[in-house]
Amino acid sequence: MNPRDYRGQGAREPCVGSEYLSAANRARSWNYVKQKGVSMGLGLYDQDVYVVKTAGELLFDGYEDNMVLMGKQLFDASEVPFDRVGWFYTRNNSADLIGHYNVHTGVDDIFKIGSMAEWNYKPRTDFFAGHCGMLNGSAGEFYPPGLTKDVPIQLLYGQEEEVAGIRGYKYAGGPRTVDNGTQFPETACFSAGEIIPSGVLNISSCRFGTPVFMSFPHFYGADEYYLNQVEGLNPDKSKHQLYMTMEPTMGIPLDVAARFQLNIMLESHPNIALYEDVPRTFLPVLWFEQHVTMTPEFSGEIAQALSIPTTARICGIAMLIVGAILIAWTPISRLLAQKRRDAVKDNAGTGHQEKTLLQQNLTAAILVASAPEKDPKLGKTIAEAHPLIECKMVRLADSDNTKS
Structure with a gap:
């Protein structure tokens, strides 16, 4: 509803004179003499139940009325805070009659975000009694x-x-x-x-x-x-x-x-x-x-914001899977490394044994060559007493023959 659409435009239409009705309604609780005074005042200005005004006058521009001017003289200024009559008079681009709102930001409690805390620095209004005068609900921009x-x-x-x-x-x-x-x-x-x-x-x-x-x-x-x-x-x-x-x-x-x-x-x-x-x-x-x-433009930003939790969950699950793989791979990699080290040690030990055996065979061959034909203690030759040495000797001899 744009006030400029109504300002000074349109045909003059009949409407109930709210200012006269307001005066009569307030006088309802007064004594007989005061009520008759109000009645005479309405008759003095030749008022009618209806007034004929344009939409702009009825809504935003307002219109002058003798009853309002008289009321400002008879009552306190706070009781008649305007000089013209109009349903939304003085409310266009003005916070004077609307008041000041304080709302929760959600810092202390996210579920209070947007809810009203005070109006005109009070936690309730004076318009209604009991819980009906309390400030409940939201200002409309945000909700929990x-x-x-x-x-x-x-x-x-x-x-x-x-x-x-x-x-x-x-x-x-x-x-x-x-x-x-x-x-x-x-x-x-x-x-x-x-x-x-x-x-x-x-x-x-x-x-x-x-x-x-x-x-x-x-x-x-x-x-x-x-x-x-x-x-x-x-x-x-x-x-x-x-x-x-x-x-x-x-x-x-x-x-x-x-x-x-x-x-x-x-x-x-x-x-x-x-x-x-x-x-x-x-x-x-x-x-x-x-x-x-x-708007579609703003809805795109909302959609992106709504996708953040889903994206975060997917990334979190992916990170958990990668982490689990890394955690499981650590002992496996250590076990494989240990097996490789053991294999190297086994290979090194086998080569050392073969080298030692070869040295022993050479030593035995030398002993056989330099020893007497028979062992005086055993009564046998070295070859008879040690067939393995003889075999090795034969092999060594074959090897020597091959080389020669």
Whole structure:
């Protein structure tokens, strides 16, 4: 919704005068004399239940009104912090009325990332009592990682969807989102004392006492009571449902459609002439949509980030396999090396034995050559007593003959 699209453009349309209704609603708890004073003030300026303005005036530009000027004179400036009337007047490119938000960064607890900690440096608001005034949920930019289908994020899980090639979980607003205690007793603190059918949320305290109620567009999902009061309503899920598609691993919004409708409650005020005969009616004023979808360029970066854990696991498994091979190869390589060393030692020992035996044979041959024919102790010749030496001698003799 771009305010420049509406500024000063369009035909003049009738709309409920919220400033008059706000004055009458605030006077409801006053005494009779003060209420009649408000009634006279409205009659003095010849006001009507409806005002006729352009869309730009009703939304962003605002318009001057004598009741606002009089209110600034009679009440404290903090109670009337504007000089014109407009639903979003002074809110364009301004944080003065929106306030300051503090959100968790996830440094201390990753599952708190994006959740709101304070608004205007307070952990709760003054708009609602009890737990309804607490700051719960996210500012919308970030959500905790590791989302699962069975854990709602203030919205209900619907289905899986693919946005720009990224798989995500789609959550949607349901009856509890805008309940006022009718279906869910724990949301009764949002009703501000108004007993009304389900499907609308009383946000009068957020609009300076103006009886404003929030619902889904065209009262989508609300009680039939509201649809029967106004003509031209046609709730359509595809057009009017609030939803958010989240990437569950990283908690990044992929597709968001925030759709809400502002409604004004008209009702009778016996002591204020302008509203003394008005039936209780919830009139839609406007509905808006903020739709954000993931672009293909950014989805590519998301896909790369999502692939990091898988890539890391593959690399980790590969490193484990390589490490196991290296660990197993170390004793095997040592065993093979030891076998090679043993083989070398065995070869060296065999050569030494052969050399020693040859030396012994030579020595024996010399002894035979120099010894007498018979051993005086044995009564035999050396050859008879030592046939092995004789064999060696013969072999040596054969070798000598061959050489000669």
